[in-house]
Amino acid sequence: MKQSAPPLRRGWTTGSCATAAAKAAWLVLLGHEPPASVTITLPSGQDVAFSLCQYGGTPDAPCAAVIKDAGDDPDITHGAMIRCTVRALATGAGLVFKAGPGVGTITRPGLPLPPGEPAINPVPRAMIRTALTQANNGTLPDAEVTISIDHGQELAKRTLNARLGIVGGLSVLGTTGIVMPFSCSAWIQSIHRGIDVARAENLPHVLGATGNVSEKAGQALYDLPDMALIEMGDFAGGLLKYIRHHPVPRLSLAGGIAKMTKLGQGCLDLHSSRSRADMPALAQLAAQHGAPDTLPELIRTSPTVAEAFLLARSHNFPLGEVIAHAAWAVAHKTLNPAPVLLDILVFDRSGTLVGKADGPFTP
Template sequence: MKPNAPPLRRGWTTGSCATAAAKAAWMVLQGHEPPASVWITLPSGKEVAFSLCQFTGTTTAPCAAVVKDAGDDPDITHGAMIRCTVRALPVGSGIIFKAGPGVGTITRPGLPLPPGEPAINPTPRAMIRTALTQANHGAPPDAEVTISIDHGEELAQRTLNGRLGIVGGLSILGTTGIVMPFSCSAWIESIHRGVDVARAEKLTHILGATGNVSEKAGQALYNLPDTALIEMGDFAGGLLKYVRHHPVSRLSIAGGIAKMTKLGQGCLDLHSSRSRADMSALAQLAAQHGAPDGLASLIKNSPTVAEAFLLAQTHNFSMGNLIAQKAWSVAYKTLSPAPILLDVLVFDRAGILVGQASSPSLPL
């Protein structure tokens, strides 16, 4: 953030929006006039109000809608219309959740809900149960709750849902009900769910990549299925620490030269705003492995790792395996004591493998 910039505005999860819409729809089903706003209870116990933007449906199946406000977070669902239709069910039915248009269905094991269930996560379900109980004079109602998101199937194509086996739309998410601007938690959560799905499918080898180029190159190298691919981005630590406690037989880490250099220097968050490559340390590494003094000095004074790597190439000095080995050492230490076979792949921007290191029992 810029100095003296105003604080970033928080937003609301799809789960909070769906909860407000469900409560409003239930109130209409009970004979109330469509409310302009409703109060819901967040998991923390805090009460917050939501404005309703639209009511449709019928007297026996009213539908209320809320427009999601993600605050200052660059969320793809910001501005999405989240709708909830409720119907009364026979006594003893409890609350049943259904996926309407734009909300996905789970097709693979490993997620918090089993295959066949609508992708409405446990916390939003609990929030909706609480809201409907509040609107039903404190008694848990018997109701069918159908959640829809306008254009949700199209928006879902820009998420990892397809890889996780969620088809037909978006997920209704949220553990706190609040969206924190530029929070890392949502991405790290998707990393964890990706590992869970891979383990549930009994995959023995997964690959975490920092970006699209390294992911595609690593997948082609090992002929891995899509479900084995974990889009870790900058969150190497988020993947390594989770796999340490939820192990697989083999883990490959793939990334570009600069990010793997930072990993090798002990950085587990590889984002440019949160970690920087130490050019002096990179020059020292090169010198320790036979680089001439003149090249080491050039590397030390290079503005970027990419430029240092090119300089080394012009001097016929290979740095790829050195970078890979350092990254492997840090990753291996982070995974310990889990007995996981580990290898690190370093790719250039064209997807060409320029460095590799692995556990002794894994042939290069």
């Protein structure tokens, strides 16, 4: 009998790790022995304990460090050293956050914090305020908190930070304090922030793409700046629903044949594990749009959309155009009633445009 796989292990956000390090460093500043572990309170009210891996700094500016454990989530910061240095400020100065090495600085409007601020998001800031208040006998101290992430500048190259206008390193993120394994939330949040930046910059045209090939091809087609590019991946619904409430003047959606087929069939999550192309439905769609007599049956029995597309090409049937119009209808319905000009771009694996739609299908 086949045994079920063990449940995936949850982890901790960068913000939670920074909070634990900040609390430990403040306790040292108050004269306590460096604790082996500290307990922090998550936004949900749950208390969790973190082990400290390293101490340093000076008596006036102690530093504590936590190694991030992202659980079973494929997080690029899993195993990263999150450091926090604290020092007391003059009475009335409040709590001041600084970006140390490996933490980025915001340079563009549209993000939750204004340009010039360190990329330490509001929820981690609130968690740190709570933790320092706990460590300081119930009173929020006047203090400077500097967060650093070892190798953060290198790791940031694998994120969307540069496109969002965050330079110099990573963002300190987290809305719940917990990383859910293979969670979609972080990616969808990056989509939302990309749209916010584009709106703040008054960009007239935004491109959401499912992958690198379609993004580069769509960018070249319209000569768009990097800031206008939204890496939506499989989360077409996350992008469309956000734009419905936060409109941009014009939106292009670009993707490969298979993913755009799934969008045209009503799937807003395009990941292979969560949606599949319906080949009989694709065959029926081709027949409705004048496919040669034998082609619909060939499409119906094709194992993949890619093979169906090759068959359609051999019959001189514009399946890419049909797919584009079907995807446009679903995307347009999802955007409604937002006043957004919409077009769909379908590319093959080489980046060649094989289908385009900017309105309802007309024979």
